[in-house]
Amino acid sequence: MNTFILLFECHDQQGIVAKISALIFKYGGNIITADQYSSDVTSGHFFLRIEFFLDDRRTSKETLQEKLAPIAKKFKAQCAIYQKTKRMNAGILVSEPGHCLAEILYLWKTGELAMNIPFIISNFSGHQELAKQYKIPFYFIKATKENRREDELLKIIGGKTDFLILARYMLILSKNFLSSYKKDIINVHHGFLPSFKGMNPYQQALDKGVKIIGATSHFVTEGLDEGPIIAQAVEHVSHTDNLQSLIRKGKTLEKKVLVEAVHNYIDYRIIKYRNKTIVFSL
Amino acid sequence: MNTFILLFECHDQQGIVAKISALIFKYGGNIITADQYSSDVTSGHFFLRIEFFLDDRRTSKETLQEKLAPIAKKFKAQCAIYQKTKRMNAGILVSEPGHCLAEILYLWKTGELAMNIPFIISNFSGHQELAKQYKIPFYFIKATKENRREDELLKIIGGKTDFLILARYMLILSKNFLSSYKKDIINVHHGFLPSFKGMNPYQQALDKGVKIIGATSHFVTEGLDEGPIIAQAVEHVSHTDNLQSLIRKGKTLEKKVLVEAVHNYIDYRIIKYRNKTIVFSL
Amino acid sequence: MNTFILLFECHDQQGIVAKISALIFKYGGNIITADQYSSDVTSGHFFLRIEFFLDDRRTSKETLQEKLAPIAKKFKAQCAIYQKTKRMNAGILVSEPGHCLAEILYLWKTGELAMNIPFIISNFSGHQELAKQYKIPFYFIKATKENRREDELLKIIGGKTDFLILARYMLILSKNFLSSYKKDIINVHHGFLPSFKGMNPYQQALDKGVKIIGATSHFVTEGLDEGPIIAQAVEHVSHTDNLQSLIRKGKTLEKKVLVEAVHNYIDYRIIKYRNKTIVFSL
């Protein structure tokens, strides 16, 4: 028995769940959990995530995919099946500070984030030691605002990743980079989006005198800090907080939302739709 | 078109979702949302809530129930179909203070809690005026610890309710009462269960020096404050808080968890299972 | 014995606390709580709130104020003493919906908000009944975006208030109104400022796909939803939330932050400073 995840997405119509669950049943699969969501009750878009056991010595994933194809075609759906135990490859880009990097590496080491990390790229050489401890290839690329050296980044990335994690990477990735890389990029922003985009969000929060600060993980798109939001976390602050304490409290939030995003992503729980996300979280 | 809710519960087996969604599809229904949960991956209990449109001039609820019966029998399931727009009847029992009562009545009046309130029973006469303003029959039953006058309560309740709400009713309902009434009773406890059961939970919290207080809504069972938990809410407190401020902050939490419980209950989103609840919340 | 509150504010200098507490001590006062805050460690602004008992048959508030004057002068401070039990007068302006109004009136009635409410003004006639139940003068002023009828508002307000509460008043008060009224105005905004200013913040939040919604109470200034923030509250939401559920969840937050603001305001716990607030909350 193996565990698989099926994602299915189409214009909402009658009979989708019936058809798909019947198919899984027919080929000996047993549904563990099924999450579904319709973006609008009457004329919306439909999203389905099914996690199921399958004896893939009897019915292979490929066979099931073949059988699913006509259903997908009929409903004009996008559809995919993933093997849960097959680890995704997550490349990491990081500047300073390194708290998100350290958190991800620790959780990766202890098995909580079940993925591979083919490399760490940083424009700060200081993370070399940490990378070494975890035995992960480390590339120091001295990228700056003036010279982002994205060709070098892309060369290192090559075909090694399923997605990228920006664990506080402080340079904006260009439109060119995004269209070359094509796959998903998860960023953590140290502010409660859509407030406080861009630089120095904690200073912005301090200047505004907010009583709650936050952090946001989101997919990267061309617009700065404008991509679909995946997770947010907040913490109460008061007039006694200063920039230093906001940064300290914020770091905990940043780690939380980035880990939550990655955790859900590698479990195929996140679907992007029209600059928003559906997150079938545990 | 009308909206219906189907609840289905049985030992987990293959093919349940396929069978039921096919049935709804066959009779012209269209699934709006489907929530399911298995208590244990391999050998657990299975719970399903489906909300669906049905043209009940073509297929009546009763017809669908008939057609569902053999499936339920096959899976040895408990199963029911409810019409969403048919309002449930919620009897209210209340002592002092009256903040939960006031909140429920206001939300009922403005349509947020779509239910009927056939009566308010209180062992405090002070709520008479509020009941009058909302034009709800009010019964002052001077119940005390020594004489709970439960026969009188049961007489008033009669067949008028689908469930009871204890909106801070400070007397324990006896085993006899529970076995006579039989239906669900939702209570709000002004403490973070399982901590601080029974009397004066805020004083208990103050004495213990906790840094977070809470409130809990739960179903009433024989054991005091031991029934299945439906909703909980919390708030940070500090050494500067005194009994008065804990009570003040707690009232907000009590209103929140009681309303959340009632809101989910009248939408058939709560299923009790082995002294726990499954809450398919929005 | 009576309880008094002293507020003191000046450029930070050595010896302030020593001088003031010595003065209170000298005249038989006993400090219950003292809160202080310096906006910047080395060259900042200093804020002090002292709550103290005073036998005002022996030393009157006026006498103490006289004795305090030279100290205030020396430190170039703003300074005031208030009698805690003297209730402030809070005028209420409200449109639709009325949940914040209902909450405030209930808490006022039960004594939790210890203030007077000289009137309720609304551009919706529907709140008349509620006002009547609580025996508060009600004025229906059919103000609209085109004709805000602020002269009529100011005429009703007259000298009856110490501050105004906008309990979801949906019209912007003009610069003229603000400069005529002069005193503090507390507003509740149904969004997490500085995100989602202006109209339909829940729709904005839904469109943006945020994972946390919020509400904000703040002082009114000329800039729309730009005044000093007093309190904020948040709640997690998900892709399953729709506009209706966001509004429902948000109402709880709005009530919370508005009540928190008013509660702290009438206890002289809020000091405005450079478009931010110091809140010496309990």
Next chain:
Amino acid sequence: MNTFILLFECHDQQGIVAKISALIFKYGGNIITADQYSSDVTSGHFFLRIEFFLDDRRTSKETLQEKLAPIAKKFKAQCAIYQKTKRMNAGILVSEPGHCLAEILYLWKTGELAMNIPFIISNFSGHQELAKQYKIPFYFIKATKENRREDELLKIIGGKTDFLILARYMLILSKNFLSSYKKDIINVHHGFLPSFKGMNPYQQALDKGVKIIGATSHFVTEGLDEGPIIAQAVEHVSHTDNLQSLIRKGKTLEKKVLVEAVHNYIDYRIIKYRNKTIVFSL
């Protein structure tokens, strides 16, 4: 200029703040922040924490202490002055899992926890590598429930520490150990105390069906998980959570409350009083 912290504690009386702030003023000190708390308005216990600059080339800490002594005597107070930049020594005891250890070491390395760590003691040898990376002496003491080997622990601890951190140390320290060590010990409990004391709190929470889980940092006393609570944190969970996800979510909470406790402790912000804590947190 140097920064000092004064802690003062006595039966509440008139004139304390006046006297002490006058003294600091007289010797050229400048108060940065002053926090005070009275346990009861009329007849309570009084706590004061003052952080102040002092040119200690002109007035030494010792001189100030001498001058303070008569005031402390007069008020029958406990009193101490600490130099803020003098780092405390924190010994760490840890079993499995190591997430709290890793968090503390990282924050220590980056300077956020400004303290010394003279050693790590563990009954699991696996943490050796981590200790080595951070260049902290590591002692593997194979303590078990049957043989806690506390004499060996005490021998290692020697005079090297100001306090101990139990970063998930799974053995109960005996009465003998506590009376030998005498100083403060900060523990993290992976449950929301006073609920779920002792073993397997996440399993207990799962069995009870709570809708919110928590973690608690507290001082160690003889009673198991009964000591004064320092910090608590919580997170919403639902019926979909299993033991694994509760543990995963709980780890984030455990790290948070333990770091918060240590952070406040090494800044002299925590005062124990009658099995509760006063925490003058930033």
